[in-house]
Amino acid sequence: MHSSAIMETTRRFHFFDKHLVNVIQPGHGSLNFETVVDAAGDDAYLWILESSGRVSALYRSDGTGASRDTLLCQSLKAFEFEGLRIFSCWDASAVIIVGKDEESDLMLKFNTYKVSPQHGGDNVELLHFVQSVPLFLPSHGFDLDHIQAITVSTCTNMAVVATDNGSLYVYYNYLSPTPDGTSSSHTLIPVSVSELAGGRHVGVIRSLHIHNLSSGNFGLTVCCDEVVLTLSLLPVPELADLHLIESSFESSCDLGKGGHFAVSKSGGMLDIYNAEGSIISRLKGEGQCTSMCAYKGYIATASVDCKAGLDASFATTLVAVHSRIPGMDFIAYSQHIPVVFKFEVALGSIYVLARSGTSSSLILFELREKGIHDRLQMLIRKRLFEWAIATATLENRPLSECEEIHKIHANWLYDKGRYEAAVEAYCRAGSAVEPAFVIARFTPLNSKLYLYKYLINLHRRRKATSIHTIVLMRALQSLFEDSSSSIPTREDSEEQHEDKSEDTTDVPDCQELMSVFLEEFGESEKDGIREALYDCRSSGGSDFARAIALAQHNHDEYIDILVEDFHDYGATLKYMESSSSQVTCNAILRHGRRLVRHNPGAILHFIRKISESMPKHHGSVLEAFVPVFCMEDRFLIDMLGADIPNTSLMIFSTRLHLILEQYAAQLRRNGGSTNEQQTAGSIISVENPDIRRSSVPSLSFDTSDVNSVQTSLSSSTHQSTSEDGTVFAEALEDQMWKLLNNNTQLAEYQLIALLLCLVYNYQRGANAMAIKMGYYHLPLVLAGMRDNDIHSNKFDLLNHALSYGYNEPTLWVGTLSLLVSSTNDTSDLLRIALQHIHTHKLLSFPSVLSIIQRNSALKFGDVKDYLRREFRKIDDLLRECERDIAQDKVDCNQMNRDLQRLQHSYVVINNTNCSRCELCLEMPSLHFYCQHSFHTYCIGSDGLCPKCAPIANEGVDGLEPQKGSEHHDNFFKFLSGATDPFVYMTQQLEWFAFSQL
Structure with a gap:
């Protein structure tokens, strides 16, 4: 047996109201029930069985405005002689009645009725008879008085009968026919309880309960005087569990579809068993239990209360409704009423079947549960918030109502100073409470742990915004600063020990809290965390921001904090050494000017390492670093060494700028000995590089690359001071010309070179670039x-x-x-x-x-x-013009004579054929002085001779091929009328060839 602690019920509530129920038969008035032997119930009916065999179905009226205290009744005669038990099989919509027929007093029968889905009215028959089968025959050796208990499954497939000799008779597929009307095999299995118990004395069988197991099989609970057995029925009954009853058995009841059942034992104990027969909880009852029933999360019990010396007519029954929910040990209702012989759950309530004194008339009461809001208010007024929440959950109340109870509970806990429990209640309150309200309540407290717990719960519920993330980070910052503070003295520890408020709780492990938050929300709340880090840094929380960036593996942010907040350049370079090329590149792009002043050699080493790691097809990465070091000429000279190709416009322009600046400075040092030097000395508004270099602090190098840079710088400085300035200027100019000649094939390179030469007043280079560009x-x-x-x-x-x-x-x-x-x-x-x-x-x-x-x-x-x-x-031109004028006069005179001759002379034309189509001329015809004759349709609109005009006009107009549809018609017409078609086609082809030329 599984032991469990006895729950002492110390609280009583009034969750139920007792109502006397009046039963009315339509058309006949109120009814009284005599000698009621059994009752059953479901969601639609309360079934009352009288000893006379009459069955009454009580139901509520469907009409509006009907009182709940009144039930309607419809009755029928189930047995002619006597009725004993009634079972409501709601899964099969059937009612099973056990009774004796008129044929034999010693024969019991199971009468099966189908329940009609409609009720009410004389024309509606509520119960439809299905079949009647005998419980057992006298030939089996059973006597009526030997039956102890009967139970039927809610699906009518299983029935079990117990006798006083400790035997069980299991009926399978016996009480109702198959749905398709075919015959099914009936099974009757006799079982000995003593044999199942292993020969242990079990006493008399007191009650039976059939339930469905999780495996789909039927389970049977057998309650005896001394033991409780749990059996698995199919295919053959087998013992699943056995529990001893320390005292004696009083009553039992099913607790629902989960297979749980309760057993009342002497001494007022109520044990609750699961479907496997194990005790899961124990309640303290009110005395000797005569009847019990389960309703929702309650167990209703009836305890006889008859005082000694008084007549039985004055006996009463103490009806108590116990809460069976674990952790909620209270009595929901308790009152003395007349003698109760049975509880029944029907029509959604508990009905109490009682008798008054020695009368056999039925008194029907309804224990009607109060509304959920009334019950919740009772619990809240008693500060039983957990019970109120559990009750609302069991009643399937909306989530908003449960959250509202959590909110009330949280406010009460906060007012009592129980901050740990209050923050948990606020987290459960969900949308019933505004986050700003909770934040405002917990922010003034010394410990920000409660604020952190609420905000991280807000993030887990996906209700947080970026503002909440910033506030959470501030709470973590406060916890981080508390954990980083000095260890308190002994006196401070004693004072904290004397303070009982939860506001002075020990500082938690901030690193663990940060790890939890970043592990869950490091990616999803990345933007909010970044804003929070900016806020922390601006408020002086650089240590905390550095810890967050390191824990989040945010390398860029971590380097920013080291450089901008702590100015720890050494630690920054050390961290960059162990970082990836991408991180190092980003750090140089953002903080290169600061870091190069601390250690230029290390920065040059990083840049070369990044350049080597990049694929060759990506081009040079140095152009990304050139703008960073635009004011560091010495570093740029070393970074853009002679071995670096000019693969980009940035590198070319920077290198040309550096050479031009060196060249102009060298010319200024030489004192303007030549004309070019004098002109170069007057550079327009160019900053003196010597002044710029003097502002750069002395550079210290640590690596091998740095030593090489230092050697090159020192050698170049020594060379510039020892050699002749003119020679050095010429060398710079040669280097500059080599750069211009080899890298100015593109227009953008030419333009940059031209502008730089103009800025530094280098006219030779400007002229060369201008000529290349066409200027x-x-x-x-x-x-x-x-x-x-x-x-x-x-x-x-x-x-x-x-x-x-x-x-x-x-x-x-x-x-x-x-x-x-x-x-x-x-x-x-x-x-x-x-x-x-x-x-x-x-x-x-x-x-x-x-x-x-x-x-x-x-x-x-x-x-x-x-x-x-x-x-x-x-003068020569004038003489030539005079000669031309004289010749023109001679030509004009000759033309006048020719015109006169043409006007006064005639021309004989003997042509008979057209000079173009060579067909016979027809009147009218056209004749020209050039001795050519044509049809009127063989000449053009210009009126010129088609033979001579092309020669005169140099073949411009006359040699064009005929175009359009009329030209095609003329071609075929001339071809058909020509004396020699071949000659005509040859002529047309010649014209076409000339026109194409």
């Missing part, structure tokens, strides 16, 4: 800005004009304008330029005159030769 006037503009450049050997003005004047015709205009407007002596260059212009006819004479007139101080001797040649050329 041929730009060198002239640059030369015009400095007159001394016109005489410079580095820029040959005339050679430039002669070389590129054919691409840009207006280039000579600019060249001549520059020579004329120059304040220096440009006489020789001007004469040579004018000679080229005249010889090659580069500019017109008026254009040259307009340019020359701009300089009033120009000497005549500089342009004398050019003017003489031009005037001579004009």
Whole structure:
């Protein structure tokens, strides 16, 4: 036997109301029931069986406004002689009645009736007789008085009869026919309880209960005076469990479809068994139990209460309704009423069948359960919140109502200072409580553990926002700071020990709390955590932010905190050494300028390591780092070494910028000894690199790469100071030209190079890039800005004009304008330029005159030769024009004579065929002075001779092929009328060939 603790019932409530029920038979008034022997119930009916064999079905009226205290009745005669037991088999919609027929007093029968789905009215027959089978025959040796108990399954497939000699008779498929009407095999199995109990004395069988096992088999509970047996019936009865009864048996009842049952024993004990026969709980009853019944989560018991010396007519029964829910040990109802002989659950309530004193008339009471809200209010007023929540759950109340109870419970716990339990209740309250309200209540407390517990529950319920994540991180920060604080002194520990409030609980393991939160929500709440880290860092919680970033493996955030908050560059470089290339790259991009001042060699080592790890087809990664170190010229020079190819515009422009800056600085050091140096010294608004380099702190290198950088820097510095400045400038210029010649094939490279050369006033490079880009006037503009450049050997003005004047015709205009407007002596260059212009006819004479007139101080001797040649050329042109005029006059006279001759002479035309189609001429016909004749439709709309006009017009109009539909018609017409079709087609092909040419 499984032992369990006895639950002492100390609380009493009034969850039920007692109502006296009035039974009315439609058309006959109220009814009284005499000698009631049994009752059964289901959701639709309460069945009353009288000893006379009459069965009454009590039901509620379907009409609106009907009182619940009144039941309607419909009766029928089930047995002619006597009725004993009635069973409601609701799974089969049937009623089984056990009684004696008129044939023999010693023969019991099972009468099976089918229940009609409709009730009410005289025209509706409620019960339909199905069959009647004998319980047993006298030949079996059974006597009527020997039957102790009978039970029938709710599906009518199983029935069990117990006798006083300790035997069980199991009937299978006996009480109702099969649904299809075919015969089924009936089974009768006799079983000895003593044999099943192993020869143990069991006493008299007192009650039987059939239930369904989880395996699908039927189970049978046999309650005897001294033992409780649990049997498995199919295929043959077998003992599943056996429990001894320490005292004597009083009563028992089923507890529902789960197969649980309760047994009342002497001494007021109520034991609750599961379907396997094990005791799962024990209740304290109210005395000797005569009847008991299960309803929902309750057990109703009836205890006889007859005082000694009083007549039996004054006896009463104590009716008590016990809660059988584990952990809720209370009495839901308790009252003395007349003698109760049976409870029955029907029509959704508990009905009490009682008699008053010695009368045999039935008194029917209904124990009607109060509304759920009334019961919950009772429990809440008694501060039994857990019971109230359990009751609401059992009643399947909406989740909102359960959460509201949790909220009331949480507020009460918080007011009592029980914060640990309060936060758990707030977590269960769900949507009934606003998160802001709970946060406001727990924020003022010294310990933020309660706030953390609520907020992490909010995250687990997917109800948290980014604001809640920030608040949770603040709570963790407070716990982290508490755990990181110094150990309290002995006096402080004693004071904390004396404080009983839960607000001074020990500081929990913050690392564990952080791990739990980050493990569950590190990915889903990544944005909220990032915002929380920014908030922590801004409020001085850098230590906590660093711990979170490290626990979350957020390498970028961890490096940001080390550099920006702690300025621990050494630890940052050490962490970067063990990190991936991506993390190292991101760190350099964000904090490269700070880290390079601490250890430039290490940064250079990281950059080279990243570059080596990248695939070659991705190009150089150095262009990503160039903007980071744009103000660190020394580092850029070392990073963009000679072995780094110019694979991108960024690297090319940076390298050219560095060389130009070095070149301009070197020219300034040389003191402007040459004209190019003087011009380079006047750079437009360019920051002095010496000043910039002087602001950079001294660099210390630790690795091998750093030593090489230091060696190269020191050697270059020694070289620049020891060698001649001019030689070094020439070397820089050669390097610069090599860079320009090898990497300026694309337009964007040319443009960048041109702009850099203009910024650093390097005219030679600017001229070269301008010529490459087709900006041929730009060198002239640059030369015009400095007159001394016109005489410079580095820029040959005339050679430039002669070389590129054919691409840009207006280039000579600019060249001549520059020579004329120059304040220096440009006489020789001007004469040579004018000679080229005249010889090659580069500019017109008026254009040259307009340019020359701009300089009033120009000497005549500089342009004398050019003017003489031009005037001579004009004179020759005038003479040629006079000769042409004279010839034109002669030609005009000849033409006038020819016209006169044509007007006064005739021409004999003897043509008989058309000169085009060669068909016979028809009147009218056209004749030309060129001796050609045509049909009127063989000439064009221009009225010219088709033979001579193409020759006169050089074949432009006359040789075009005929087009359109009319041309096609003419072709076939001429072809059919031609004397020689082959000749005609040859002629058309010639015209077509000429037109294509």
